[in-house]
Amino acid sequence: MPLPSEPLRKLGFLTIGLFDGADPRSGHESTLEIIELGERLGFDSAWVRHRHLQYGISSPVAVLAAASQRTSRIELGTAVIPLGWENPLRLAEDLATVDILSGGRLNPGVSVGPPMHYEQVKHALYPDTADAEDFGHDRVARLLDLVRGEPATAFSGTEGFEVFSDRVQPHSPGLGGRMWYGGGSLRSARWAGEHGMNFLTSSVVKAEESEDFAEIQLSHVRAFRAHHPDGARARVSQGLVVIPTDSATADQRAKYEAYARQRRPRTAEPQGPARLMFAPDLVGTSNEIAERLYSQAAFREIDEVAFALPFTFEHDDYVQILTDIATRLGPALGRPAPAANAGDRPR
Template identity: 85%
Template sequence: MPLTSQPLRKLGFLTIGLFDGADPRRGHESTLETIELGERLGFDSAWVRHRHLQYGISSPVAVLAAASQRTSRIELGTAVIPLGWENPLRLAEDLATLDILTGGRLNPGVSIGPPLHYDQVKDALYPTSSDTEDFSYERVRRLLDFVRGETATDFSGVEGFEVFSDRVQPHSPGLGSRLWYGGASLRSAEWAGEHSMNFLTSSVVKAEESEDFAEIQLSHVRAFRAHHPDGDRARVSQGLVVIPTDTATPEQRAKYQEYAEKRTPRTATPQGPARLMFALDLVGTSDEIAERLYAHAAFREIDEVAFALPFTFDHDDYVQILTDIATKLGPALGWRPGVL
């Protein structure tokens, strides 16, 4: 296998946390058990997606707070919280509280833009301000300021028996350096770098300067670092879908292959008005997947990943996939598991 990439330094995984609407506890418990398994296997990080008005995790802060009490080492992240649904000051309070509970293990990832299906939800979400809400990068900047300890009000001091602060409380000093921006465009990569954030790049990018997925993603990585004060040391995490089959049953292999084949047509050309390009799902043995990753232009320039688990698989499938990633694929990429 050609060693054309630096050894993988951090290995993480991402889950959407699906659940049955008739029995939501079971799905949430499965997510927590998956995170616990990730820690036992030595993963460096576990990330959860964020879904509103769907059967996926709608409150990652609450889920990760629960996960923080079941784990002690693994980092916990969001990939990503869509800020169009959030008040930056209130979210800053929640994130700081969660970071305190995790002992400084939180990695919040965020993104911008109007909420999905905004015309259908705006009256419920912003009944009096839907036409004036700002969904631009300014919303991220406000969150950054609050998390990093900038003043939120011109009032502080004692009023009766109560003490008031002029900045968000609790303040978690290291959290500001662990904020991530999930971006799919060249401008997002540049903006994240300019504001000293970390950068999450996933299996979806915008076909702005090319129609080759790896080339587009590579340009985003380089643009981000070119605009970041830390340059080539700025943190980038790549989030492709990988499905190792080393210990899978014949039935699982067939299911995985069928899943990937159904999703393959969308990878051929840009999709929709936004010209979104999707990466191929990587299915095969760990050695086969490692070979394909070493041939991926963007992967060769990063040393952190958060491989995405497929949305619709069963808990036993996730156990097999995570175990193979940790015991076979990770080592094939030069990674060493963390120790409890």
């Protein structure tokens, strides 16, 4: 098995937080319990996806605010907030507030581009400005400036009994250094590096100069670091779907293999007009998954991961998968195993 030059430094996981539309509370509660479990199992970070007008987390900042009060150590991230749905100033206020409440554990990940199904939703989202909205990188730049404490207004001081600030309040000084960009193209990787952000690379990339997923992802990692002030020390986190089966039941293994098999055809060639390439889901024992990860050049150049939990599985499946990642896969990647009984707690 090929080995990296250094062991895995940060082990994280990502969940979409699915729920039943007729009973949304239980799904959100399950997500919070999974984050609590992640902390007990020794994960360094827990990340939530962002889904609008779907049965997944639509307000990750609110969910992570709740998670911040039920955990004490684990970092909390968004992967990612699509900024086309957001006002950067209001989002900056929310992010700073949750970072303060969490004790400086928030890792906001963002992306750009028009909202999904924009033609159908634009009149509800931007009834007066739909055709004037800019969904490019300038939207991220505005958010970065506001989070980092740049002035939002020319006015400050006292008016009557009220005191006004010229920058977003509360201001969380360390948050600007924990902003992440979720990118799948060379242009995005370069932009994130030039603007001093951290970089999230996931299981979806654009086939620009190659049709080999690992080769594409490696080019993004290197382009990002080549344009970042910190160079080779710039933070990159890789997110792939991994499903260890070490402690899975026979029924769970059959379910996981069927899930991966159903999604495999999309990994064979670029998909759609955007020529998106998808990484295969990794199903097997932790040693098998570790060997497949180490065979990828991009994985060998990073030391942080946020492994994605599959869609549509049950709570007990996620408990098994997270437990195996922490106790089996993590050690196979150079991470110490958690303390005995760290994950034991009835739901």
